[in-house]
Amino acid sequence: MDAELIYLDYAASTPVDPRVHDCMRESAEATCANPSSTHAAGRRVQAIIANAAGQLAGLLNVDPATLVWTSGATESDNLAIAGGARFRAHRGKHIVSMKTEHKAVTDVFETLAKEGYDLTWVEPGSNGLLDPAVFQAALREDTQLASIMYVNNETGVIQDIDALGTICRERDIQFHVDAAQAVGKVHIDLAALPVDLLSLTAHKFYGPKGIGALYIADRPACHVEPLLFGGGQQRRIRPGTLPADLIAGLGMTAEIAASRIDDDLAHLGTLREILWNGIREVPGVLVNGDLAGGFPGILNVSVEDVEGESLLLALEPLCVATGSACNSRAQEPSYVLRALGRSDSLAQSAIRFSMGRPTTSAEVEFAARRYRDAVARLRELAPVAAA
Amino acid sequence: MDAELIYLDYAASTPVDPRVHDCMRESAEATCANPSSTHAAGRRVQAIIANAAGQLAGLLNVDPATLVWTSGATESDNLAIAGGARFRAHRGKHIVSMKTEHKAVTDVFETLAKEGYDLTWVEPGSNGLLDPAVFQAALREDTQLASIMYVNNETGVIQDIDALGTICRERDIQFHVDAAQAVGKVHIDLAALPVDLLSLTAHKFYGPKGIGALYIADRPACHVEPLLFGGGQQRRIRPGTLPADLIAGLGMTAEIAASRIDDDLAHLGTLREILWNGIREVPGVLVNGDLAGGFPGILNVSVEDVEGESLLLALEPLCVATGSACNSRAQEPSYVLRALGRSDSLAQSAIRFSMGRPTTSAEVEFAARRYRDAVARLRELAPVAAA
């Protein structure tokens, strides 16, 4: 796996657990039938899907019937937000989200603006945390949907979903949560949380790429209009042949995660401490986000007066991200870090280290050393006047 | 694989070729990176995807840059038709398709009707073949898009895509082809065919479920508006983390298919002949579709005065379909067969046998015997007056 490289980009994607691979292959070898078929082979594959739904439902503490399978969190976000807002267009046209959301949320909001929806972007504090009072102040009579992510993909900051959801429920606002970076990594009990719609994707927690789900709470006010049309699979919410093997894989992914969230969190906490201790003395280094209130798998740091792209190259063989993976092609500074009030120059020097189950302390020690050396080398290379 | 059952439902879905499984696992083990990442691991996965695009492009004889990855043919059909029609809304609001299309086409058309598009459903002849003159007569000044499938999923009938596409091109009409049942099974040379948009899905030709593609011809008039929004992957046509392992699998699926289409066709032709010879003497049996002009992997037969659901159960352990897999939940007679002029009663007795690479002549001989016995038994059970 990524030989000779040191992969520290688990927030971008994770390796598939070998048990998940095996499970997918077993599913494929048990039957190749189309789950829409009524014959015996079709029923066999339906049982595989029902089992997987049970596993994922177990992780989230929900009824399996509340889960809709999708191709990933991008599709889930689109379905929840565009589908949810359109379903409740009669309720109002005001929708609310946060500036630090993933593009799969913000771009859908922008699309809805073209359809006549009125958008409000609430601003987090400089640590990335959204103050529920700020959120509440943004809501209006005609607010019908709000979307706030669980764990931020760039900074790891965890929002107070319980408080935000409670505010929404009091006002009959559909509350969507992009939990792509949270499911299977932090404890989420949807029986207790006032969440209406929740997006997740397997590849962020040691499952395959190309499969995700949308949780739709079993409440009358809570529903989405489909984005795709076809054979009436999944109660007409999302058509297409169900990818049974991927679904089996997601189910197994969820079952494995359920059994080890606490161990994973402890492991990641240790690693982040080693890493941060190894680089905190670098002059001008700053944490983006909030160490105390953040998911320990992510450490995002900026550093004064070092150019980001050169820093990234100087860090090789580390595989780390600047900003989010999805934006790493664009050479602009991360809009998420800009929203936290970082200057362009600090934002473009940001490096997101993200650790995972296979990460070792030797790897993060190496990473810290490499970071110190790279910063020193690039500073030496820069004109003195700049210092 | 589906032990004790005799699977004759390859048009619903096919088993994954073991080489495709291996290729997906190898891809997953080579790197787990997100293809949007710019680091070395990201570039490794980008190379895997580029290789797969080359394999699929080779099968279709197109430039790899014309391919957009989707979650399957349902999404490809939606993207092509809704996205294509909306992109060319200025060109006109009239769109044309056929009554015997898959739901992933017809349901999108119905959705567009609600947006103010004007639909025309052209009718095939009783053998399922669309007469190009009939098609041409349906076109108008303001016709901007037409969608006609390649191989029909219920009857196996193959349309004259070349003739239909030529008519479209003369009139500046975007021509979409649902080739879910055709790609990898019949020869398709898109460099020679006047097709603008073409949908395909891996699981119909021995690849994994949950991955497909849309071909978008490299012509200025030919483009689609996205249905999903998010991180700018795939030139903003279709966002979401690219499922590299599935894409690698689809690439390998295409490469394998390219090397054996003729052998597969010969094998299926032999099987269909054995099967048809084994049941053609059953009194009142009729072919739905057209044996001469059809894909040899499908044999769809109706029989007079036998109830379809009981026939299906009496045929066990054969796994066969009534109508299409996607509609097999609905107990209504197939709308496709009704469109060919079959009575309700004949349509509901329809059985689609579909054969694949692993099918043996012993299996189809057994199937024919089972069919004869089941029809005889159910006829014996029926009131004599009915005969």
Add this chain to the structure above:
Amino acid sequence: MSADPYSARVREYFANPAHAGDLGDAAAADIDDQGVRLRLTARHEDGRIVALRFRAWGCPHLIAACEAACAGYEGREADELLDFRAVEIMRNLSVPVEKTTRILVLEDAVRSLGRSICDSSVP
């Protein structure tokens, strides 16, 4: 979603319909309704049903229900046929509700057969 639409009993009765047949000139009920065609024939002695046979054109649930009904009423009093209730046989065989109309056709046939036997038995 993953359930077999046919209960074990439905499968058993459908596969082995021991009471399929036609008793010819005995008491009979014929029905052609709701896409179902049915013929029940009975031989009876002193108001008791000695033999009961069916012929049916319909779905597996209907065929199984016919078999269950025939097996169940053999040896019983003919006037008990009048009490035949579709819901009961649907419960016993786990017939899905969307098939109710079809089983009601059987109910009609059974009761009609009962009436014709009872009427003919009137001295």
Add this chain to the structure above:
Amino acid sequence: MSADPYSARVREYFANPAHAGDLGDAAAADIDDQGVRLRLTARHEDGRIVALRFRAWGCPHLIAACEAACAGYEGREADELLDFRAVEIMRNLSVPVEKTTRILVLEDAVRSLGRSICDSSVP
């Protein structure tokens, strides 16, 4: 899509910038423009460049281009600096077009250095 954004030469020059440094009170050009900061210093004798060094704050392509430029002009006539063309170095290093403005900053710096040497050499 799958190409390494950095050519082998860019990687090599970035990793081993042998001409990084500052010659102090020799001829110099300083530029701070387009998000790039550059300092070139040269030692020259009789119009010939004896040593050429750079300091740079910028992306890897810029750093590699600085290194390539310094290595290339050592030993040559100072007035050749006036002919320095960004396009050439971009071609040699396979610098992507979207980085053109940054490399043009280097062009400005090299030419300005050339002018200052030539002017000072005027007797």
